[in-house]
Amino acid sequence: MSSARFRTRHAALVAVPALCFLAACATSSNRKPTLQTSNEPQQRFRMVGNGFETSAVISADGAQGPNINVGRFDDGAAIRGTINNQPFQLAVDQAAGTANGQTGWGPLSMNATEEGDTLKCNGLIGRPGTITISQQSINGNIGLCAYDLVRSGDSYTGSRSCGRGIAQATVTFPTNILEWKPINICVLMALLMSTP
Numbered sequence: 001m002s003s004a005r006f007r008t009r010h011a012a013l014v015a016v017p018a019l020c021f022l023a024a025c026a027t028s029s030n031r032k033p034t035l036q037t038s039n040e041p042q043q044r045f046r047m048v049g050n051g052f053e054t055s056a057v058i059s060a061d062g063a064q065g066p067n068i069n070v071g072r073f074d075d076g077a078a079i080r081g082t083i084n085n086q087p088f089q090l091a092v093d094q095a096a097g098t099a100n101g102q103t104g105w106g107p108l109s110m111n112a113t114e115e116g117d118t119l120k121c122n123g124l125i126g127r128p129g130t131i132t133i134s135q136q137s138i139n140g141n142i143g144l145c146a147y148d149l150v151r152s153g154d155s156y157t158g159s160r161s162c163g164r165g166i167a168q169a170t171v172t173f174p175t176n177i178l179e180w181k182p183i184n185i186c187v188l189m190a191l192l193m194s195t196p
Contacts, residue, residue: 043174076184094181112183121186125194143194162196
């Protein structure tokens with residue numbers, strides 16, 4: 001079990017297990033948001049539950065998996081690719097912590113803010129939503145799905161609801177996700193966790 005701190009805009013990259021979700025917005029607090037991560041050899045985001053699994057190998061350049069091909073360009077200032085065979089393209093203002101663009105299912109507008117030791121992702125991903133990530137929990141709704149997860153070892157476990165009832169879910173982030181800026185982590189979470 002390991003944990004990592006989100007870094008500020010000017011800090012060096014930290015290679016410690018990380019989502020949100022997974023970061024780089026300045027904050028007036030001395031504390032920095034943290035995210036629980038896993039030391040698995042393959043740097044993979046994984047979300048599993050009863051009847052569903054989402055996974056993607058995470059690298060500095062993007063995320064690739066069975067239903068995702070995300071590319072990070074210009075050090076994360078642009079994110080584009082496909083999710084479930086639907087194209088998307090986003091412009092990212094890392095200093096402002098915002099991302100805007102179009103996905104195959106509609107507009108995506110996201111805002112990332114650090115509040116104490118948490119990363120808060122809020123915006124429009126098909127519909128309005130807010131999800132809050134800390135080392136201890138992931139709570140809120142993103143796109144069509146709502147989460148109430150708490151830390152359990154290297155992962156987060158709890159309930160997930162995506163309009164088809166409530167199901168158990170386990171979410172695991174890789175260490176290298178911390179190389180991404182906070183807004184990039186929020187976008188990745190929106191893309192991977194917002195649909196059933």
